[in-house]
Amino acid sequence: MILRMLPLAVTALLLTILTIAPAAASSADTAAEDSHPQRLVAVEDTRRLNLFCLGQGSPTVLLESGSGGSTADWWRIQDRLGQITRTCAYDRAGYGYSDPARRPSDAAAAVDDLHRLIVAAHLGPRPILVGHSNGGIYATLFAERYPGELAGLVLVDPGFPGQQDYARYGLPPGRIAALRHWRAGLIDGARVCLSAVKRDGPGLTTDHPDCLATPPEDPAILRAALRDLYSRVPYEAANLSEFENSFGVDPAGATPDDKEFPRPLHTLGDLPLIVLTADHHPVPVPGFTALETARYWTVWKQGHDRLARLSTAGESRVVTGSGHFIQNDKPEAVLAAVGAIVSTVRGHRSGP
Incomplete structure (x- = not known):
């Protein structure tokens, strides 16, 4: 305890x-x-x-x-x-x-x-x-x-x-590559969601359910509100920008x-x-x-x-x-x- x-x-x-x-x-x-x-x-x-x-x-x-x-x-x-x-x-x-x-x-x-x-x-x-x-x-x-x-x-x-x-994690090269691939995937996923919201708006629910995923244990009223927010451009734009600035690697290889x-x-x-x-x-x-x-x-x-x-x-x-x-x-x-x-x-x- x-x-x-x-x-x-x-x-x-x-x-x-x-x-x-x-x-x-x-x-x-x-x-x-x-x-x-x-x-x-x-x-x-x-x-x-x-x-x-x-x-x-x-x-x-x-x-x-x-x-x-x-x-x-x-x-x-x-x-x-x-x-x-x-x-x-x-x-x-x-x-x-x-x-x-x-x-x-x-x-x-x-x-x-x-x-x-x-x-x-x-x-x-x-x-x-x-x-x-x-x-x-x-x-x-x-x-x-x-x-x-x-x-x-x-x-x-x-x-x-x-x-x-x-590199400091003491992991084999393949595992390090997997972590870097995961990091890049976060950005790619956020980019897909932003494009989908710009195109579909509220219609996002059917075509891109992953973009609207909410914790199943949350109360229904909160899940509905979050899905609505996730289908808006300001949220997805901020999310993409934060992922890029938190996990992105620039052309020179520098991380955030x-x-x-x-x-x-x-x-x-x-x-x-x-x-x-x-x-x-x-x-x-x-x-x-x-x-x-x-x-x-x-x-x-x-x-x-x-x-x-x-x-x-x-x-x-x-x-x-x-x-x-x-x-x-x-x-x-x-x-x-x-x-x-x-x-x-x-x-x-x-x-x-």
């Missing part, structure tokens, strides 16, 4: 919060709210980002989704986080109910928009940022580029510098890692930081042996350990029994990590 990894005082406080705080919303309520726009915040002239907040208290927790994600990525857990403190999810430009992107959907744009949103929405001084997957890269870069503007950081099975340097991380990341000082690693983060292509899969996971864990070491207060945790979407598979691990950092921040504020 992940709570055993916390100091006893922190664990007791977190359990008290989760047990006695009244629920402002249920997970089903959150899913229904994710099926339509919430607060549209202007971040650049008239361009707006969709923001959805639950709960009360300080510091604010802000949820950053992975590639192609939206506020809907957090519907199973946001109401529970909202019982700890005010918790907000948002849609990056072009996704969900945010206005279309006006620039490439790369890390620089994501970090800049996030900073604009925090200021424009008055989310309070120094929020806690929670980043999942590729959103973990954005969250890490935000902490580096805006030092002193976050109270804490939780990275949920995050991306990291060097994750696309497959080379562009986004031309130098080692700066230290984050003593920023409260917890990195969560799924214990069975799957290799994205079939055919890997157990040993090759273990090597793949080991590189991920090493990358997460390096992220944790960016802060003198950093901690790296493995979440047993979880896949890549830890917030779905083991939500208690995310709740515990966020609760621990909230307690730390509040303790610092009330101290001498």
